[in-house]
Amino acid sequence: MSGAFTKSMARNIFYGGTVFFFLLFLALSFDTHQALPKRDHRAEITPQVVHGKKLVEVNNCIGCHTLMGEGAYFAPELGNAITRLGGREGIKGFIKSRPVEGIPGRRSMPQFNFSDDDLEAIAAYLEHINKIDDANWPPNIQG
Ligand code: HEC
Structure with a gap:
């Protein structure tokens, strides 16, 4: 790939990264809430x-x-x-x-x-x- 790192590339990385890590955060939170009751016998x-x-x-x-x-x-x-x-x-x-x-x-x-x-x-x-x-x-x- 040649040329400069453009504003739109930066924007895409920012939005893509935000969406990806937000979904990862939701998935891990869900997983924690599933796992905890089995571990702590609440x-x-x-x-x-x-x-x-x-x-x-x-x-x-x-x-x-x-x-x-x-x-x-x-x-x-x-x-x-x-x-x-x-x-x-x-x-x-x-x-x-x-x-x-x-x-x-x-x-x-x-x-x-x-x-x-x-x-x-x-x-x-x-x-x-x-x-x-x-x-x-x-x-x-x-x-
Ligand atoms: C000032 C320090 C101190 C405080 C505060 C203290 N302990 Fe202890 N405890 C000890 C010591 C030192 C031993 C080991 C004594 C021995 O082997 O004769 C011990 C031993 C024990 C044991 C036996 C453990 C074993 O495997 O032999 C139990 C159970 C225990 N403590 C419960 C408690 C509880 C519950 C509290 C709070 C209400 C408490 N202790 C507060 C110092 C303390």
Whole structure:
């Protein structure tokens, strides 16, 4: 092709590119909305799970822990804690039994004095989080 790059060529590239990427954007948005419900099990988000999430947020659990990889590296990953501790009872028992004075000589988890309902809600939330398809993060049981 010889000659200059004309105004109409530039215009065609602009309009063509705009239409192409807008259609691509629509297709990918549609695909995301199709895929998400299967990955995040949102139908199972009960009021109890919502309450548990709220408790995890207001008590800043990820100030020490990671949750699906996000947060601080002071304490174990919480995304799969339910598997590591063997279910809801394990989670509740662990959180409930933290000594107020901490454990000398090692990192320790604070005593939050949660009610039984709150503990159940946190366990329900951690159980829900564990089911989310997050590309198999964390890669092993230790988190
Ligand atoms: C001040 C830091 C800190 C905060 C805040 C904190 N934790 Fe922890 N947590 C720890 C440490 C440290 C451990 C590991 C303790 C141990 O192994 O003795 C731990 C352990 C745990 C475990 C057991 C994990 C395992 O695999 O052994 C669970 C479950 C847990 N925390 C839940 C929570 C929840 C829920 C919150 C918020 C309500 C929270 N933690 C807030 C420091 C913290």
